[in-house]
Amino acid sequence: xxxxxxxxxxxxxxxxxxxxxxxxxxxxxxxxxxxxxxxxxxxxxxxxxxxxxxxxxxxxxxxxxxxxxxxxxxxxxxxxxxxxxxxxxxxxxxxxxxxxxxxxxxxxxxxxxxxxxxxxxxxxxxxxxxxxxxxxxxxxxxxxxxxxxxxxxxxxxxxxxxxxxxxxxxxxxxxxxxxxxxxxxxxxxxxxxxxxxxxxxxxxxxxxxxxxxxxxxxxxxxxxxxxxxxxxxxxxxxxxxxxxxxxxxxxxxxxx
Amino acid sequence: xxxxxxxxxxxxxxxxxxxxxxxxxxxxxxxxxxxxxxxxxxxxxxxxxxxxxxxxxxxxxxxxxxxxxxxxxxxxxxxxxxxxxxxxxxxxxxxxxxxxxxxxxxxxxxxxxxxxxxxxxxxxxxxxxxxxxxxxxxxxxxxxxxxxxxxxxxxxxxxxxxxxxxxxxxxxxxxxxxxxxxxxxxxxxxxxxxxxxxxxxxxxxxxxxxxxx
Numbered sequence: 001x002x003x004x005x006x007x008x009x010x011x012x013x014x015x016x017x018x019x020x021x022x023x024x025x026x027x028x029x030x031x032x033x034x035x036x037x038x039x040x041x042x043x044x045x046x047x048x049x050x051x052x053x054x055x056x057x058x059x060x061x062x063x064x065x066x067x068x069x070x071x072x073x074x075x076x077x078x079x080x081x082x083x084x085x086x087x088x089x090x091x092x093x094x095x096x097x098x099x100x101x102x103x104x105x106x107x108x109x110x111x112x113x114x115x116x117x118x119x120x121x122x123x124x125x126x127x128x129x130x131x132x133x134x135x136x137x138x139x140x141x142x143x144x145x146x147x148x149x150x151x152x153x154x155x156x157x158x159x160x161x162x163x164x165x166x167x168x169x170x171x172x173x174x175x176x177x178x179x180x181x182x183x184x185x186x187x188x189x190x191x192x193x194x195x196x197x198x199x200x201x202x203x204x205x206x207x208x209x210x211x212x213x214x215x216x217x218x219x220x221x222x223x224x225x226x227x228x229x230x231x232x233x234x235x236x237x238x239x240x241x242x243x244x245x246x247x248x249x250x251x252x253x254x255x256x
Numbered sequence: 257x258x259x260x261x262x263x264x265x266x267x268x269x270x271x272x273x274x275x276x277x278x279x280x281x282x283x284x285x286x287x288x289x290x291x292x293x294x295x296x297x298x299x300x301x302x303x304x305x306x307x308x309x310x311x312x313x314x315x316x317x318x319x320x321x322x323x324x325x326x327x328x329x330x331x332x333x334x335x336x337x338x339x340x341x342x343x344x345x346x347x348x349x350x351x352x353x354x355x356x357x358x359x360x361x362x363x364x365x366x367x368x369x370x371x372x373x374x375x376x377x378x379x380x381x382x383x384x385x386x387x388x389x390x391x392x393x394x395x396x397x398x399x400x401x402x403x404x405x406x407x408x409x410x411x412x413x414x415x416x417x418x419x420x421x422x423x424x425x426x427x428x429x430x431x432x433x434x435x436x437x438x439x440x441x442x443x444x445x446x447x448x449x450x451x452x453x454x455x456x457x458x459x460x461x462x463x464x465x466x467x468x469x
Contacts, residue, residue, distance in 0.1 A: 084432065085428040085429065085431055085432035086428070086431065086432070087432075088432070088435040089431060089435065089436070089437050092435070108433065108434075108435070109435060111435070112435035112436075113435070146419075149419075149425075149428065149429055149432060150428075150429055150432030150433055167339070167419045168419050168421065168425070168429060169419045170416075170417065170419070174419070175419075177328055178328075178419070181328060181331040181336070182331070182336060183327075183331075183336070183338075
């Protein structure tokens with residue numbers, strides 16, 4: 001019995017040592033990116049048209065912009081699909097070099113990570129099933145609103161008065177499935193995404209825009225200022241040489 | 257530490273939903289599980305076969321998939337259930353399959369002579385089952401059923417997939433808004449506060465019953 005306990009203790013200690021070693025290793029010196037020659041991007045790839053999986057490959061506005069940035073930095077882009085709620089912890093624990101996932105620059109997030117210069121503007125909006133009575137924010141009183149967990153959509157909905165309930169889904173795709181099946185009455189989420197989803201799937205429509213003046217940025221670890229500067233440089237170059245406009249056109253041309 | 261303390265009230269409210277989910281499900285599971293077990297050992301072959309199919313099919317599908325199917329899929333059959341009901345239904349359907357097997361093994365572990373003796377006293381099958389076999393069988397399956405309940409309590413976390421704000425979902429929400437992993441530690445402690453006493457209780461019951469036998 002005693003021998004067994006001792007054995008367990010040794011195993012536990014060994015495990016703890018391993019965890020500690022991994023944690024410490026994360027604190028050491030490192031190059032500009034985690035893996036030489038690669039730019040690894042953490043992204044919640046269920047957020048069209050910014051990032052989405054198509055035939056096993058990540059596609060979207062963010063992916064195209066990131067590909068272009070990687071090219072300018074002579075790196076190879078590697079998209080790592082990540083759950084949205086763990087995306088900042090993932091960056092901080094070195095699972096990838098950058099976050100590019102339609103992430104709004106907010107004061108709370110800036111406490112944890114650095115952001116690049118903003119690369120696109122966004123607002124919130126209300127999407128409903130076609131034929132719904134909801135025409136704007138005032139009609140949401142007493143209604144069930146679907147959002148994606150931990151997004152600015154959730155934060156916007158939480159500021160509204162009189163909602164019956166806010167249901168927080170893991171991905172916006174699940175929230176739309178719930179809206180289309182009458183599980184929720186409306187979705188509050190980024191305007192470009194609500195507009196794109198409604199156009200693509202045809203069962204819903206955007207009835208109101210909520211002006212929030214949000215801007216998306218690329219998330220980089222606080223210590224990694226070198227990479228941040230290079231990304232900002234690449235973004236500026238893209239805007240100057242017209243590649244940014246071309247990518248923007250490709251994904252948002254149909255919108256007003 | 258501060259974050260842990262501040263996130264606790266929100267997590268505990270989620271834990272209450274977790275507990276409700278587990279308790280309501282458990283009541284349904286015990287009833288359905290016992291029923292399926294009785295069907296599984298009935299004399300009519302078709303019934304036996306159907307119960308066996310149910311048990312195999314349900315045990316062969318991931319629980320998380322069953323939850324999503326029940327929440328989103330049943331709409332197409334005209335059944336638009338809310339998240340809590342969907343969660344209870346999925347957990348019940350799934351765990352009833354496992355617990356039916358436990359009930360069955362319990363019933364079958366009672367010596368055949370007991371049934372024969374009861375019948376020879378003039379009791380019918382149902383009456384013998386109800387008054388002679390089941391009271392003994394249920395006593396025997398209390399420890400394994402309790403273990404299943406602990407497993408159920410933990411599996412309620414899967415219901416977060418349909419956006420029910422139980423404890424696990426809330427810890428992830430806090431992890432995202434605070435960009436900090438501490439709430440996960442908080443919720444782990446919450447689960448342990450429930451599961452460890454339950455595990456001890458099961459051990460205690462097992463010991464007492466071993467003495468009784």
